[in-house]
Amino acid sequence: MKSMRLALLLSILTVTQSLANDAPLVAAASSLRQVWPLLMQAYSQTTQPRVTFGSSGNLSRQIIQSAPFELFLSADLVYPEQLHARGISIDKPAPYTNGALAWVALEGTTLAQWINGATDEPFEASPFNTPTEPYEVNPFGIAHTAKLAVANPAFAPYGRAAKQVLVATTSNSISTLKFTLGENAAQALQFALSGATDGGIVPLSLVSGVALEQLPPIVVGEISATLHQPITHSMVLINQPSLSSQSLYTFLLSEAAQSIFKRNGFRAIN
Amino acid sequence: MIASSPSLSVELKQKDPIFLDVSLRCGSGELLALTGPSGSGKTTVLRAIAGLHRVESGSIKCKEQLWQDDKQPLFLTPQQRRVGLVFQHYALFPHFNVLDNVIAAMTHVPRKMRVGKAMEWLKLTNMDGLHKQRPDRLSGGQRQRVALARALAREPQALLLDEPFSAVDQLTREKLYRELAQIRTQLDVPMVLVTHDMLEVQQLADSLCLIHHGRTLQSGPMSHVMRKPDTARIARLLGHKNLYTGIYSNDGVEGVLKVLGIQITISAQPSLKNGAVSVLIEPSAIIMHRGDRPSHGERENPVATVVVEAVELGDDLSLRLMVDATQELLAFRVSRHVAVRNKVEIDGHLTVSILSEGVHAMAMDENDPKKVL
Amino acid sequence: MSPFWLSLKLAFWTTVLLVPIGLLIGRVLAYKKFTGKAWLEALVYLPLVLPPTVLGYYLLVSLSPNNAFGGALASLLGAPLVFSFEALVLSSLIVNLPFAVQPAQQAFAAIAQDTREAAWVSGLSPWQTFVRIELPQCWLGILCAATLTFAHTLGEFGVVLMVGGNIEGETRTLSIAIYDSVQAFDMQSAGIMTTSLLLFSLLALFVVRVAGMRSYRDR
Numbered sequence: 001m002k003s004m005r006l007a008l009l010l011s012i013l014t015v016t017q018s019l020a021n022d023a024p025l026v027a028a029a030s031s032l033r034q035v036w037p038l039l040m041q042a043y044s045q046t047t048q049p050r051v052t053f054g055s056s057g058n059l060s061r062q063i064i065q066s067a068p069f070e071l072f073l074s075a076d077l078v079y080p081e082q083l084h085a086r087g088i089s090i091d092k093p094a095p096y097t098n099g100a101l102a103w104v105a106l107e108g109t110t111l112a113q114w115i116n117g118a119t120d121e122p123f124e125a126s127p128f129n130t131p132t133e134p135y136e137v138n139p140f141g142i143a144h145t146a147k148l149a150v151a152n153p154a155f156a157p158y159g160r161a162a163k164q165v166l167v168a169t170t171s172n173s174i175s176t177l178k179f180t181l182g183e184n185a186a187q188a189l190q191f192a193l194s195g196a197t198d199g200g201i202v203p204l205s206l207v208s209g210v211a212l213e214q215l216p217p218i219v220v221g222e223i224s225a226t227l228h229q230p231i232t233h234s235m236v237l238i239n240q241p242s243l244s245s246q247s248l249y250t251f252l253l254s255e256a257a258q259s260i261f262k263r264n265g266f267r268a269i270n
Numbered sequence: 271m272i273a274s275s276p277s278l279s280v281e282l283k284q285k286d287p288i289f290l291d292v293s294l295r296c297g298s299g300e301l302l303a304l305t306g307p308s309g310s311g312k313t314t315v316l317r318a319i320a321g322l323h324r325v326e327s328g329s330i331k332c333k334e335q336l337w338q339d340d341k342q343p344l345f346l347t348p349q350q351r352r353v354g355l356v357f358q359h360y361a362l363f364p365h366f367n368v369l370d371n372v373i374a375a376m377t378h379v380p381r382k383m384r385v386g387k388a389m390e391w392l393k394l395t396n397m398d399g400l401h402k403q404r405p406d407r408l409s410g411g412q413r414q415r416v417a418l419a420r421a422l423a424r425e426p427q428a429l430l431l432d433e434p435f436s437a438v439d440q441l442t443r444e445k446l447y448r449e450l451a452q453i454r455t456q457l458d459v460p461m462v463l464v465t466h467d468m469l470e471v472q473q474l475a476d477s478l479c480l481i482h483h484g485r486t487l488q489s490g491p492m493s494h495v496m497r498k499p500d501t502a503r504i505a506r507l508l509g510h511k512n513l514y515t516g517i518y519s520n521d522g523v524e525g526v527l528k529v530l531g532i533q534i535t536i537s538a539q540p541s542l543k544n545g546a547v548s549v550l551i552e553p554s555a556i557i558m559h560r561g562d563r564p565s566h567g568e569r570e571n572p573v574a575t576v577v578v579e580a581v582e583l584g585d586d587l588s589l590r591l592m593v594d595a596t597q598e599l600l601a602f603r604v605s606r607h608v609a610v611r612n613k614v615e616i617d618g619h620l621t622v623s624i625l626s627e628g629v630h631a632m633a634m635d636e637n638d639p640k641k642v643l
Numbered sequence: 644m645s646p647f648w649l650s651l652k653l654a655f656w657t658t659v660l661l662v663p664i665g666l667l668i669g670r671v672l673a674y675k676k677f678t679g680k681a682w683l684e685a686l687v688y689l690p691l692v693l694p695p696t697v698l699g700y701y702l703l704v705s706l707s708p709n710n711a712f713g714g715a716l717a718s719l720l721g722a723p724l725v726f727s728f729e730a731l732v733l734s735s736l737i738v739n740l741p742f743a744v745q746p747a748q749q750a751f752a753a754i755a756q757d758t759r760e761a762a763w764v765s766g767l768s769p770w771q772t773f774v775r776i777e778l779p780q781c782w783l784g785i786l787c788a789a790t791l792t793f794a795h796t797l798g799e800f801g802v803v804l805m806v807g808g809n810i811e812g813e814t815r816t817l818s819i820a821i822y823d824s825v826q827a828f829d830m831q832s833a834g835i836m837t838t839s840l841l842l843f844s845l846l847a848l849f850v851v852r853v854a855g856m857r858s859y860r861d862r
Contacts, residue, residue: 025810033827050811053823062808066708066723186826214828322760348763355764361757365779374775375765424765 024245025068026051027059029075029233030151030186031099031158031203034211035264042256047244055184057155063088063238070245073235073252075099075185075203076157080236089236096252098267099231101161103127103221104192104207105199112199112219122222126169149191149200152181157231159188162201164228193218205265225267232269278428278460282318282328289484290314290325296428296460296477298333303475303492304464306507311484312464313358316430319462320355321348332427332460354421356431360413362405368392368416369401375424391419394453411442415449422457429461435470447473468509472496480507497628502548503635511601512551518631519544527631531595534571536626541633548632553602555628558612559621571624575600577616582606591620644812646820647839653728653816654796657735662789664736665743669788670777672744673751691741695801702734702806726808731816734802742791750784751777790851794844 026049028036033053040048052059052069060079063069064086072089073096074080080093103123105111114127151159159181166177180196182188185203192200193216205211207220237249251257262268276295284290290311296302304312317323319330321337324345330337337346354375362371372388379387392398395415405413414434421429435443451474454461465471471478471492478496479489487507488500499505502513516529518539525538529549559572575591578599582588587609591600600622604614614620644652672684690698704710706724708717717723724730754777762772778785800818807814809823817840824833 023812030826052809052811052815053826054809062726064709065703065725066717067726067808068722068810184826190826190828211828214830320764322763348760349766349768352766353764355761357757357761359755359757361755361761363758363761363776374762374767377766420761420765 023047023050024070024242024248025049026071026073026245026248027063027067027069028053028073029056029059029157030054030184031075031205031233032073033186034206034209035260035266038210038260038264039252039257042260043248043251045244045247049244049248053184053186055151055156058184061155070238070241071235071249072238073233074157075231075233076160077232077234078157080234083236083238089238090241091236093234093236094249094253095232095234095269097233097258097261098269099158099161099233100204100225100265100267101158101165101201101223101228101231102204102207103199103223104189104202105219106193106195107217107219109199115219115221118221122224124169124224124227126166147178147180147197149180149182149188149197149202151185151188151202152183156182156184156188158185158203161228161231165201165223168227203265208265209263211265233266276460278319278332278462280315280319280328280330282315282325282330284326284328286326288314291485292481293486294462294479294489296462298458298460299454300476301454301461301463301474302477302479303471304462304479304481305466305468305471306481306487308466310481312481313432315481316355316432316462316464319428320353320430321346321351335427352424352427354424354426354429356414356417356421356429356434358433358436360405360417362413362416362420364405367402367404368397368408371405371416372420372423375420378425388423391423392416394422395419396449409442410438411446414438414446418450418453422453426459428459429457431461431463433464433466435465436467450474480504482507497552498630499550499632501632501635502550505548505550505632510550512553514549514551514598515634516547516549516631517545518542518547525631527629530573530593530598530600530624532571532573532624534624534626534629536629536631539631542631543633546634548634550630550632551600551624552628552630555625556600556602557623557625558604558608558614559623571626572621573600573624575620575622577614577618577620580609580614580616587614589614591622646815646817646836649728649812649815650797650817650840653731653735653799654793656732657739657796658789658793660732661736661739661743661792662785665740665788665792666747666785669744669747670751672748687744688741690738695738696805698734698738699802699805702730702737702802706730706733706806725806726810726814728813731803731807731814734806735796735799738799738802739792739795742795743788746784746787746791747781750781753784754780786851786854790848794848797840797844
């Protein structure tokens with residue numbers, strides 16, 4: 001009796017495992033988190049792909065180490081190009097959309113006030129240059145070094161772009177700021193809204209449209225594209241991709257997908 | 271009952287972890303007491319016989335079967351030797367009941383017969399009523415009986431007991447002595463009992479092997495070793511109290527011993543040189559004179575003493591007498607009614623006789639002190 | 644396969660495979676003396692003090708098909724071992740080794756030595772002694788080793804993330820899924836998963852404790 005129950009349990013554990021493995025694996029930049037469900041709705045295939053989000057750098061590293069992804073949706077051109085150079089992808093990177101950045105802060109904070117009070121849109125200035133210097137002292141009169149959340153520039157393209165924005169706009173050297181580095185762009189947003197930072201620079205796609213429904217009350221200020229290098233999202237199919245991956249690849253370049261991107265915080269490919 | 275040819279012969283030598291140079295023999299049905307002070311190596315010897323300890327060099331032979339031999343080299347495991355070992359702390363299997371503990375040693379018995387035979391062994395050791403109990407619910411004496419039953423159930427070639435009675439109280443111990451004395455008459459195997467209790471030795475053993483610092487000092491039939499130890503040191507290790515220094519001289523026919531201020535004639539001992547010797551007087555050889563009727567006799571050897579100590583121990587009186595002539599002390603026991611009859615009292619004068627059969631002379635050790643008590 | 648079942652599966656296989664290994668090593672450490680024993684013990688308990696990132700790093704590097712060892716393994720198994728459920732099991736076995744060895748070692752050491760000797764003298768071979776005399780006396784230690792291993796595996800995060808890579812249905816265990824949901828600001832899912840893991844762990848530990856106490860009383 002006991003051995004039968006054990007055998008049953010064992011078989012359940014092994015069988016259910018094998019059933020799940022037919023859907024193709026996709027590695028996607030964290031900036032795509034909120035737009036992905038919308039894309040999948042439009043994709044309407046019976047086998048929905050399994051997706052893993054992360055920073056583009058981390059994901060490409062895993063792919064180099066033979067992670068079983070079939071399609072890699074990066075937030076830049078560099079990482080997919082590296083894969084192509086190593087012979088891991090079958091073709092050159094194909095751009096599928098462009099990213100945008102935004103200032104974000106919880107409602108009621110000093111950065112939120114600045115975002116609300118700014119006149120130009122998208123933003124071209126930095127809160128650290130205004131005459132009132134809102135970050136010089138806090139309400140108790142103690143000097144305060146602003147703490148900003150951004151994605152880690154070492155391996156997240158949005159982090160690289162955020163740094164470019166700050167260098168372009170902040171007259172004081174960036175060393176007056178403290179950074180909390182998110183492991184990927186989504187975690188940067190999490191830190192930005194945690195209350196432990198003063199706010200952050202995050203992908204616009206994570207704080208616009210559908211995304212806002214899940215977030216606490218925040219204030220968002222889209223940053224002008226002139227302040228940073230283009231955040232060109234490009235993708236590659238990894239060696240021996242299945243037909244499902246190939247069709248997903250094609251879908252992402254289609255009109256339907258492109259219009260979803262445009263309506264959810266991304267910019268059109270030139 | 272001592273058999274003529276030894277069933278168990280043991281020769282062991284080693285340097286580490288403790289020094290050993292031991293040789294002993296034991297016949298079938300004979301109970302040999304392996305005794306000596308703590309740390310002398312007795313338990314190591316017993317474990318070596320059982321195969322639990324491997325000595326550097328030695329030979330162990332039991333009933334024509336070699337258990338250990340340097341020449342081949344041969345070393346049989348405990349399983350291969352068929353020994354019964356009763357451990358000091360019983361070593362019963364705590365998760366088995368009494369019956370299963372005994373059955374555990376019966377791998378050589380067909381399965382169907384095991385329960386029946388085990389119950390027989392338990393009956394022999396008076397534990398058949400408690401066969402379903404777990405060891406933790408038994409008293410010390412009961413556990414010891416189960417341990418013995420288990421050792422016997424193995425139908426061993428040799429029975430080894432490692433201070434089996436040290437952990438039980440005196441009353442239980444007396445009972446267990448009687449039971450063991452009864453059971454052993456039915457066993458035809460050599461038995462080795464490790465103990466440091468001389469009373470136990472005297473009550474149970476046929477022969478005795480005294481070990482000290484890993485060396486065999488003396489071995490042989492119990493009464494012989496006890497009454498005629500080779501040296502004063504051995505006498506002390508055996509627990510003897512009345513040890514003195516005397517002068518021995520041999521007149522050709524008999525031996526003459528000057529001790530305690532008197533002269534005693536003993537049978538000649540050719541091994542002894544004339545001169546200073548150690549003298550042992552057994553307590554049983556000390557006879558009190560009746561105050562009113564002095565006894566006559568050839569080997570009277572009267573000694574005048576003063577009673578310096580008289581302690582009541584149960585029905586006996588433990589006496590210490592100081593010899594008038596030499597101020598040395600004699601120790602022995604008498605039953606209380608005898609003491610009363612002879613009007614024994616502290617500081618009272620008392621004359622005693624020393625029976626020469628109970629006097630034993632030994633060569634002196636280099637470091638013998640003059641007086642013993 | 645849902646993250647919950649994946650976590651359970653990982654905990655199950657780790658426990659089933661590791662308990663016999665822990666038993667064996669624990670017994671050797673309890674009973675045998677040999678040169679280098681201290682090194683073996685240090686090696687066994689190393690995962691306790693190393694951060695998961697160190698272990699994850701070494702596992703990733705050694706199992707990667709880009710090097711000789713990992714490559715050989717990959718051709719043997721037909722697929723690279725990294726980023727797979729099997730890789731998680733392997734890392735779990737290493738990470739949890741001290742949790743399986745230590746209770747077993749203590750349990751064996753706590754058995755009265757003379758009962759083992761009494762067994763040998765009574766005619767039981769070393770194997771029979773192990774099965775009939777030693778094991779029954781240390782089953783509580785074995786249960787403890789199994790429980791600790793199971794519970795600890797359920798909570799594994801760092802090594803799983805590094806070696807497994809958060810692949811849905813394969814390596815996205817419950818702890819990873821919770822992490823993932825929080826990043827997606829899906830606090831509802833995160834909350835459900837966290838609560839279920841907490842309740843399950845509590846329940847499992849409670850059941851084991853009660854079972855242990857009850858059998859102990861009956862002995």
